[in-house]
Amino acid sequence: MMHARMHAMTSLPLVLASGLTDYLPIAILVIMAIIFAVVNIIGAGILGPKVHGEAKEQSYESGMKPVGTARKRFNIRFYILAMTFLVFDIEIIFLYPWAVDFTQLEPQSEESMIFFGRILFFILTSIVAYIYAWKKGVFRWD
Amino acid sequence: MMMEKLWFVIPEVVLLAGVVIVAILGLVSSTWLRSRVPWVTMIFVIGAGVSFPLVFTDEAVSKSTMLLPGLGRPMGMIACVIAVCLLLLTVGRIDRKYEQAIAEGRDRFDPLRSNKGEYYVFFMLSLAGLMLTCSANDLIWLFLALELTSLPTYVMVAMSRGSRRAQESAMKYFFLGAMSAAMFLYGFALLYGATGTVELSAMRDALADQAADGGISMLAVVGMMLALLGIGFKLAAAPMHLYAADVYEGAAVHVTAVLGFIPKAGGAVAFMLLLSTMGWLDGAALPMPILILLWVMAVLTMTLGNIAALLQRSVKRMLAYSSISHSGYLLIGIIAGPGLGFSAVLLYLFVYGLANTGAFAVLASLQREGREIESIDDLAGLRQKHPGSAIALAITSGSLLGFPPLLGFWGKLALFIAGIASGHIVLVLIAAINSAISAWYYLRLVGLPLMSEPSERSETIDRDSSPWPRFTAIGLAASMVVLPIFLAGIQDETELPLTSDEADAVALTDDADQDSSGF
Numbered sequence: 062m063m064h065a066r067m068h069a070m071t072s073l074p075l076v077l078a079s080g081l082t083d084y085l086p087i088a089i090l091v092i093m094a095i096i097f098a099v100v101n102i103i104g105a106g107i108l109g110p111k112v113h114g115e116a117k118e119q120s121y122e123s124g125m126k127p128v129g130t131a132r133k134r135f136n137i138r139f140y141i142l143a144m145t146f147l148v149f150d151i152e153i154i155f156l157y158p159w160a161v162d163f164t165q166l167e168p169q170s171e172e173s174m175i176f177f178g179r180i181l182f183f184i185l186t187s188i189v190a191y192i193y194a195w196k197k198g199v200f201r202w203d
Numbered sequence: 204m205m206m207e208k209l210w211f212v213i214p215e216v217v218l219l220a221g222v223v224i225v226a227i228l229g230l231v232s233s234t235w236l237r238s239r240v241p242w243v244t245m246i247f248v249i250g251a252g253v254s255f256p257l258v259f260t261d262e263a264v265s266k267s268t269m270l271l272p273g274l275g276r277p278m279g280m281i282a283c284v285i286a287v288c289l290l291l292l293t294v295g296r297i298d299r300k301y302e303q304a305i306a307e308g309r310d311r312f313d314p315l316r317s318n319k320g321e322y323y324v325f326f327m328l329s330l331a332g333l334m335l336t337c338s339a340n341d342l343i344w345l346f347l348a349l350e351l352t353s354l355p356t357y358v359m360v361a362m363s364r365g366s367r368r369a370q371e372s373a374m375k376y377f378f379l380g381a382m383s384a385a386m387f388l389y390g391f392a393l394l395y396g397a398t399g400t401v402e403l404s405a406m407r408d409a410l411a412d413q414a415a416d417g418g419i420s421m422l423a424v425v426g427m428m429l430a431l432l433g434i435g436f437k438l439a440a441a442p443m444h445l446y447a448a449d450v451y452e453g454a455a456v457h458v459t460a461v462l463g464f465i466p467k468a469g470g471a472v473a474f475m476l477l478l479s480t481m482g483w484l485d486g487a488a489l490p491m492p493i494l495i496l497l498w499v500m501a502v503l504t505m506t507l508g509n510i511a512a513l514l515q516r517s518v519k520r521m522l523a524y525s526s527i528s529h530s531g532y533l534l535i536g537i538i539a540g541p542g543l544g545f546s547a548v549l550l551y552l553f554v555y556g557l558a559n560t561g562a563f564a565v566l567a568s569l570q571r572e573g574r575e576i577e578s579i580d581d582l583a584g585l586r587q588k589h590p591g592s593a594i595a596l597a598i599t600s601g602s603l604l605g606f607p608p609l610l611g612f613w614g615k616l617a618l619f620i621a622g623i624a625s626g627h628i629v630l631v632l633i634a635a636i637n638s639a640i641s642a643w644y645y646l647r648l649v650g651l652p653l654m655s656e657p658s659e660r661s662e663t664i665d666r667d668s669s670p671w672p673r674f675t676a677i678g679l680a681a682s683m684v685v686l687p688i689f690l691a692g693i694q695d696e697t698e699l700p701l702t703s704d705e706a707d708a709v710a711l712t713d714d715a716d717q718d719s720s721g722f
Binding site: 185186189192193196197198 | 227230
């Protein structure tokens with residue numbers, strides 16, 4: 062079905078002419094997004110109440126007081142711990158689709174056993190990652 | 204389909220098991236066990252190599268729906284052979300000072316400071332990436348496999364030496380590598396847009412339909428060009444070669460040897476796979492813009508690599524530029540196309556990989572006060588104190604040059620024959636002129652150690668404390684002399700079974716259930 066449309070694409074102008082029509086919905090979406098943003102900013106300026114004050118003029122820092130340098134250093138342990146978290150995060154991401162598929166397999170069948178074995182192997186690799194992190198001293202906080 | 208994919212990744216699973224074991228083994232507190240890590244790694248690499256003929260049997264390959272199913276076995280085995288040589292170079296070199304301090308009781312073992320397991324883990328992951336590249340059948344797999352080949356090498360460069368130079372070159376390598384990945388990913392996106400599929404064999408059919416219908420669309424051509432340019436980074440092919448000298452020089456010599464082979468082989472395989480979607484396997488010619496791009500890349504890569512190598516005073520930079528020029532020669536085989544050309548590329552990767560690893564092994568076998576030797580003048584009169592290393596360097600450089608009885612000559616000959624057979628005589632002439640240029644600096648690597656008198660600088664050079672790099676260098680030099688005898692056997696193995704006639708037969712059976720109006 063794809064080929065039929067491709068047949069028309071022989072030269073560059075034709076490619077542009079026929080190929081770009083496919084992107085019309087995206088173009089509309091982009092235009093809508095721009096209009097939405099502009100209308101909101103202008104609309105808020107016209108309609109919204111205007112209150113000024115010290116707190117209002119400060120930059121927003123997710124609830125933190127914006128004092129001191131922005132180049133503040135964090136302990137590197139935070140990053141290492143965050144990376145360890147990723148290991149388990151990815152494990153969960155793979156476990157969900159596996160679990161959904163697994164319930165649809167015939168219980169005790171050979172296929173379901175292979176499926177089970179594979180996920181066990183996968184979990185084993187993340188356990189090894191955990192042991193590795195442990196041995197490496199990621200969980201020591203000194 | 205799913206089972207097929209899993210069946211063909213058995214060698215990679217073997218390597219993954221090795222990764223898991225070595226990662227933990229590198230952190231045990233027993234010094235004896237830790238010193239066995241390179242050998243354990245080697246067992247798994249050999250295991251993966253042995254599994255290739257068992258997994259990629261003729262029967263399994265003939266049933267496969269991959270684009271170039273014959274590629275996996277020869278490339279995988281070549282990769283494993285060279286990986287074993289690369290591993291021998293590293294024995295006793297990783298964490299050397301730290302391990303010494305522990306052995307002498309000056310320091311205690313702290314897992315956080317040890318890099319031993321990690322080096323071998325990254326090495327195996329990179330090797331697995333190369334193998335996965337060979338069995339890629341869709342763009343996403345290809346992208347992931349190529350990145351798996353490259354990403355570990357960035358880390359290997361950074362941790363190879365404690366010096367700032369290693370870190371500087373790792374940063375350069377990483378950022379330029381990310382840029383090249385973005386580039387070929389953009390190309391992949393355009394290819395997908397032009398053909399409506401990410402699967403390489405379906406893409407081949409779609410492009411064949413387009414070609415039969417008045418020419419491949421511009422979108423696909425531009426996408427392919429971007430993809431080739433981006434992947435050219437892995438090959439260190441011009442114009443994406445500029446990082447090579449700095450990165451090769453900054454990394455420790457055993458890592459430089461890895462960079463000279465594994466990412467390069469991955470890039471060459473990706474080139475072959477991508478270009479095979481362009482109707483090549485059905486006997487059609489490449490679209491003109493792509494052919495011109497490949498031509499320009501090949502000529503520029505060879506010429507710039509060789510001329511820059513002439514000007515170097517540092518041995519590692521010289522070998523880096525020489526490896527760039529070898530990518531240019533490889534591109535001749537890729538331009539020559541499936542059949543003779545691709546077989547020649549595989550043979551050349553093998554030949555070049557052995558010779559290049561051998562040359563770096565010589566560098567790894569020498570040291571001055573615990574540091575690597577840098578300048579080419581250090582090699583003057585090497586034969587007096589280190590005859591084995593001097594002769595090994597002479598033979599491996601002769602092989603890189605393509606000096607007749609040595610293995611390198613036969614590799615180059617196969618490339619040139621493939622180039623002439625496909626009608627690119629001018630390209631082969633340019634390559635021949637380039638070989639003549641390269642003789643100047645390769646012969647310096649032959650002449651300086653063997654013929655000239657030792658200087659004050661070269662007097663102070665010692666053997667490396669580990670004997671393995673020296674053994675590897677001498678063994679590889681011997682293989683340059685001995686392997687040409689078995690050339691016919693090697694060529695049989697590197698021969699890609701997919702010539703254009705067979706491809707037609709495969710294509711017809713493959714497409715029986717699909718739109719075959721294009722044929």
